[in-house]
């Protein structure tokens with residue numbers, strides 16, 4: 006039976022316009038795995054305040070990072086799909102690779118139709134989230150389960166839960182930091198900034214925060230860093246309740262006062278660069294750090310379609326095949 010790979014990422018608006026952003030945010034923020042507030046309370050706030058006011062504001066941010074070929078997240082995801090497919094071919098493994106997004110197009114349904122058309126009867130689902138979270142990985146599982154409700158013949162499938170401590174992932178991150186240091190010199194601190202989640206999700210059992218800390222420890226060990234040379238923070242807070250701490254933006258403002266003036270930042274939870282890295286980290290947080298007295302600030306790109314990352318995706322797929 007033919008095996009296929011289903012790569013999944015979050016998704017992104019189709020255009021950097023208020024209309025397209027509103028449609029994307031509406032689908033995203035209606036997902037109960039992302040925002041678990043009861044609908045009776047959430048929907049009036051979402052439709053009455055968040056979507057009308059946030060969409061034009063966020064559209065302007067997307068405009069500042071948009072590439073001629075489209076949203077960075079989509080362009081990079083397509084490159085990852087093509088590169089993984091080529092790498093599998095080169096290794097003599099003939100396996101279709103489809104790309105599906107949790108929100109927007111190409112949807113997971115579109116990707117599954119492609120795999121079915123290619124005659125796939127066994128699927129390796131690879132959510133491109135190194136750390137498991139209820140708000141990302143579990144949502145991919147929900148979408149898959151919803152899709153399968155419509156099938157008489159549910160294919161055999163393997164679901165890659167997380168790879169936060171996989172040696173290939175840690176190696177790829179460490180190599181990327183080393184390559185950056187060789188080109189640009191080394192800061193006084195390596196900040197590993199992860200997308201946050203509400204603290205409550207962790208209290209209710211989401212292992213995401215613990216997995217982020219473990220990733221940081223392993224990368225730091227691989228780089229031979231001492232404890233004062235690296236730190237873990239959480240970014241992209243949304244809403245009023247407490248999220249995982251320490252917050253990235255607060256840390257940026259505090260570091261120069263602690264004598265740290267030269268900073269390197271990497272965002273290990275993002276397998277592809279996107280709004281949250283290219284704008285929030287490479288722009289907004291740079292300004293915060295420099296305004297607080299920082300002197301040099303380097304954002305180290307996500308793993309994207311680098312050879313080390315594609316090799317890691319190959320390893321993850323081949324492990325499931327074995």
Ligand SMILES: C=CC1=C(C)c2cc3[nH]c(cc4nc(cc5[nH]c(cc1n2)c(C)c5CCC(=O)O)C(CCC(=O)O)=C4C)c(C)c3C=C
Pocket residue numbers: 015016017018030039040059063076078134138140141200201202203213241243274275278279280281
């Ligand atoms: C509302 C709560 C949110 C949770 C929980 C959340 C978790 C989470 N998100 C990612 C990865 C990405 N998020 C991105 C954008 C984004 N995230 C939220 C909200 C939550 N995320 C919003 C509202 C947005 C859209 C932008 C904005 O309005 O601020 C993206 C980038 C998408 C792009 O188009 O570039 C990614 C990727 C992870 C990994 C995660 C939990 C672990």
Ligand SMILES: [Fe+2]
Pocket residue numbers: 035048051052
């Ligand atoms: Fe609604």
Ligand SMILES: [Fe+2]
Pocket residue numbers: 200241
């Ligand atoms: Fe997010």
